[in-house]
Amino acid sequence: xxxxxxxxxxxxxxxxxxxxxxxxxxxxxxxxxxxxxxxxxxxxxxxxxxxxxxxxxxxxxxxxxxxxxxxxxxxxxxxxxxxxxxxxxxxxxxxxxxxxxxxxxxxxxxxxxxx
Amino acid sequence: xxxxxxxxxxxxxxxxxxxxxxxxxxxxxxxxxxxxxxxxxxxxxxxxxxxxxxxxxxxxxxxxxxxxxxxxxxxxxxxxxxxxxxxxxxxxxxxxxxxxxxxxxxxxxxxxxxx
DNA sequence: ATTATTTGGTTTGTGCTGAAAACTGGTTTT
DNA sequence: AAAACCAGTTTTCAGCACAAACCAAATAAT
Numbered sequence: 001x002x003x004x005x006x007x008x009x010x011x012x013x014x015x016x017x018x019x020x021x022x023x024x025x026x027x028x029x030x031x032x033x034x035x036x037x038x039x040x041x042x043x044x045x046x047x048x049x050x051x052x053x054x055x056x057x058x059x060x061x062x063x064x065x066x067x068x069x070x071x072x073x074x075x076x077x078x079x080x081x082x083x084x085x086x087x088x089x090x091x092x093x094x095x096x097x098x099x100x101x102x103x104x105x106x107x108x109x110x111x112x113x114x115x
Numbered sequence: 116x117x118x119x120x121x122x123x124x125x126x127x128x129x130x131x132x133x134x135x136x137x138x139x140x141x142x143x144x145x146x147x148x149x150x151x152x153x154x155x156x157x158x159x160x161x162x163x164x165x166x167x168x169x170x171x172x173x174x175x176x177x178x179x180x181x182x183x184x185x186x187x188x189x190x191x192x193x194x195x196x197x198x199x200x201x202x203x204x205x206x207x208x209x210x211x212x213x214x215x216x217x218x219x220x221x222x223x224x225x226x227x228x229x230x
Numbered sequence: 231a232t233t234a235t236t237t238g239g240t241t242t243g244t245g246c247t248g249a250a251a252a253c254t255g256g257t258t259t260t
Numbered sequence: 261a262a263a264a265c266c267a268g269t270t271t272t273c274a275g276c277a278c279a280a281a282c283c284a285a286a287t288a289a290t
Contacts, residue, residue: 002158003141003156003157003158004140005137005138005140005141005156005157005158006137006156006157006158008133008136008137008140008157009133009134009136009137009138009157009158009159010133010158011133011136013133013247013277016131016133017247017248018123018124018125018126018128018131019124019248019249021123021124021126022120022121022123022124023120023124025119025120025123025212025213025216026118026120026216028216029216029217029219029220030221035267035268036266036267036268041118041120041121042118042120042121042123042124043117043118043120043121043124043125044124044249045249045250045251046250046267046268046269047249047250047251047252047268047269047270047271048248048249048250049268050268050269050270051247051248051249051269051270052248054269055247055248071256071257072257072266072267073256073267073268074267075267075268091213094209095210097140098140098206101140101141101143101144102144104144105144106145106152128248128276132276132277134277134278150238150239151237151238151239159278160278160279160280161238161239161240161279162239162240162241162242162278162279162280162281163277163278163279164239165239165240165241166240166241166276166277166278167277169240170276186285186286186287187237187238187285187286188238188239188285188286189238190238190239
C-alpha cells in the first residue's frame with residue numbers, strides 16, 4: 001500500500017525543480033520561445049538557464065535548435081511531445097496527490113499514548 | 116511585471132523539495148506523528164528522513180519533541196503554525212501559478228520570424 | 231549476569247546539482 | 261583596428277540529498 005506522501009517523496013526532480021517547472025510550463029504556454037525570451041519569462045540568469053536547458057535536453061524533454069536569422073544566431077527551444085506530456089502530467093499528478101492527501105486517513109493509526 | 120513562470124522559478128526549495136513536501140503534507144494530514152510512523156508514510160530511509168527533519172526544524176517549520184512513553188523514547192514531530200501555513204500556502208500557490216500560466220499570454224510576443 | 235540482537239534513530243562520506251562568475255566567439259560601433 | 265556588446269557556454273563552488281555506517285538504549289538469549 002503506497003500513500004500519497006510516498007508518491008510525493010518520489011516525484012521526478014528533473015521536472016519538479018522550480019526553475020525547470022518554470023521553463024517547461026512556459027514552453028507549454030508559448031508556441032515557441034527563443035533563449036532570451038525564455039530568460040525574460042523566467043527571470044533566470046543566462047548561465048543558470050543554459051544549464052537547466054542542457055539537463056532538460058539530456059532528458060529529451062526539450063530540443064534546442066539553432067537557427068540563423070539574418071546575421072544573428074537564434075537559439076530556439078522546443079518542447080518535445082514527451083516533454084509536454086511530462087509537464088502536464090506533473091501538474092495533474094500534483095493536483096491528485098494533494099487531493100489524495102486531504103482525503104487520506106491512517107488505516108493503522110499510531111499507537112495511542114495520550115496517557 | 117513578473118510572470119507566473121518567474122514566480123515558479125522562485126519557489127522556496129525548503130518546502131518544494133519532494134521529500135519535504137511529503138513530510139509537511141503528511142504532518143498537515145495527521146494530528147500527530149512519530150518518527151517511524153512518518154517513515155512508513157513517506158517511504159524515506161531513516162537517515163534521509165532524519166536529515167530532512169533537521170532542515171525543517173532549522174527552518175522552524177516543525178518541532179521535534181522527544182517524549183518518554185513507558186520505557187521507550189519516542190520522537191514526536193509537530194508541525195508549527197508557520198509550518199502549517201507554509202505547506203498550505205505552497206499548495207495553494209502552485210494551484211494559482213498553474214492557473215495563471217494557463218491564462219497567460221505574452222504582452223510582448225517574441226519577434227515574428229516565420230520567414 | 232553477561233552477552234547478542236533489536237530498536238530507534240544520528241552522523242558521516244560522497245557524488246550530484248543548482249547558481250553565478252568567468253569565459254568565448256561572433257558582431258557592431260567608433 | 262580596437263573597443264564594446266551580444267548571446268550564450270563552461271567552469272567553479274557551495275550546498276544538498278541520499279544511504280551507509282555508526283551509536284545508545286532496551287530487550288532477548290544463554
